Amino acid sequence: MKRFALCIEYLGTNYCGWQRQSHCDSVQAQVEKALSSIANQPIDLNCAGRTDTGVHSVGQIAHFETEVTRPGKAWVQGVNTQLPGDIRVRWVKEMDNEFHARFSAVARQYRYVIFNRNVHSAVLHNRVTWEPYSLEETLMHEAAQTLIGEHDFSSFRASACQASHAMRELQSIKVTRKGDMVFIDIQANAFLHHMVRNIAGSLMLVGKKQKPTEWIAELLLAKDRTLAAATAPASGLYFVNAIYPEECAMPMVKLNELLWQ
Numbered sequence: 001m002k003r004f005a006l007c008i009e010y011l012g013t014n015y016c017g018w019q020r021q022s023h024c025d026s027v028q029a030q031v032e033k034a035l036s037s038i039a040n041q042p043i044d045l046n047c048a049g050r051t052d053t054g055v056h057s058v059g060q061i062a063h064f065e066t067e068v069t070r071p072g073k074a075w076v077q078g079v080n081t082q083l084p085g086d087i088r089v090r091w092v093k094e095m096d097n098e099f100h101a102r103f104s105a106v107a108r109q110y111r112y113v114i115f116n117r118n119v120h121s122a123v124l125h126n127r128v129t130w131e132p133y134s135l136e137e138t139l140m141h142e143a144a145q146t147l148i149g150e151h152d153f154s155s156f157r158a159s160a161c162q163a164s165h166a167m168r169e170l171q172s173i174k175v176t177r178k179g180d181m182v183f184i185d186i187q188a189n190a191f192l193h194h195m196v197r198n199i200a201g202s203l204m205l206v207g208k209k210q211k212p213t214e215w216i217a218e219l220l221l222a223k224d225r226t227l228a229a230a231t232a233p234a235s236g237l238y239f240v241n242a243i244y245p246e247e248c249a250m251p252m253v254k255l256n257e258l259l260w261q
Contacts, residue, residue, distance in 0.1 A: 001065050004075065005095045006031075007251065008060040011086040012234070013126040018050045018060070027051075027087060031062070034082035038075065039068045048101045048242030049108050049191070054234030056127070059090075059253035061242040063101040091251060099248065107171060107243040108191060111255070112184040112200040113236045116177075128181075129200075129236030135207035137182050141175035143206045144184070146217040147199065148173060153192055154223035156202070158231070161193035166223070168192060175203065182207070185255060187243075194231050201229035 008031060016024035020032070028045055035043040048061040070078070075092035083089070098104075115121055115128040116135050124130075147153075147170050154166040169189040176183050184200050202219060205211040219228050244250045 001067055001097070002069075003063055003065050003095050003097050003099060004092050005061055005063045005099060005101060005250070006075070006092045007090040007253075008062060009058050009088045009090055010056060010060070011127070012051060012054050012056045014084075014086060015053070017052045017055065018047055018057075027057075027060075028062075030083060030087055031079075031089070034079045035064060035075075037082050038070060038078045039066050041066065041068060046101050048105050049239055051237075051239050052194070052234055054126070055237045055239065057239040059241045060239050061101045061105070061250070063095065063099060093251075095248070101242065104244055104248065105242040106245060107187055107189050108239070109185070109187045109241040109243065110191070110196045111238045111240050112186070112196060112232065113238065114182040114184070114200075114204070115180055116182050117180040126235050129233045131182075131204060131208075133208050135177075135182050135204065136209065137175050137177040137207060139209070139213055140182075140184070140203045140207040143213040143216040144173045144175055144199070144203055147220060151220055152223050153195055153220070155219040155225055155228050156195050156198040157192040157225055158194035158198070159225065163192055166192060168195070173199075175207075185240075197232040197234065197237055198225070198228055200236070201232040204232065205229050 010027050015027050018027045020026050020028040032043050032045055043064050045062040045064050076089050079089050113128045115130050118132050120130040150169040152166045153168050157166050171187045173186045241252050
């Protein structure tokens with residue numbers, strides 16, 4: 001039995017998230033269907049980080065096992081011919097049998113994209129979050145630095161989160177601007193349900209000067225989700241990378257290669 005890792009890029013607008021569900025179309029279901037067609041046998045996927053309805057990815061990692069032998073291009077070009085245009089396999093790589101897309105990952109990286117202009121963009125519809133009021137990205141960045149480290153992130157955790165605890169290690173967070181685009185780049189060992197979007201929503205209030213920079217630190221200490229801002233829209237969130245130990249030799253998406261750089 002061989003084990004393969006694959007990198008999947010998708011626009012999440014038309015899907016109820018990554019995870020296969022009986023009542024709606026999902027990214028996982030589409031990719032499994034395409035892989036199964038090429039393999040001529042059922043294929044099940046495990047992913048690095050499940051994304052919600054409307055959330056996108058440029059570097060989702062998943063793995064599957066099969067006894068079937070196919071040339072490398074069949075697992076990429078062949079599978080892509082079976083997929084809708086808003087999902088693409090970027091590469092496939094054979095791994096050792098100990099590799100697991102989720103459990104082998106030591107960190108995950110997301111980017112939240114805000115289009116900060118008084119009029120929304122038609123061509124960016126459902127691909128970014130629109131904020132018409134001017135954002136001070138330097139204030140957002142300053143406030144965000146208090147989140148770095150291992151903390152209880154209960155204030156930024158969805159009420160439906162099923163994680164056993166809210167302790168997470170946030171390793172880095174940067175808020176930058178390029179023209180009308182404001183980027184929140186965030187990396188942690190793992191994320192709680194809606195954690196990135198809840199952080200983004202609160203940072204946007206700081207950027208609009210509706211809250212002081214100290215407010216983010218106060219929220220973190222309060223451990224109370226009801227005190228934080230509303231969850232930011234899914235349309236601005238991108239899963240960028242799952243990060244693995246060096247011995248995995250896993251290709252990674254570079255932020256300066258992203259469409260919204």
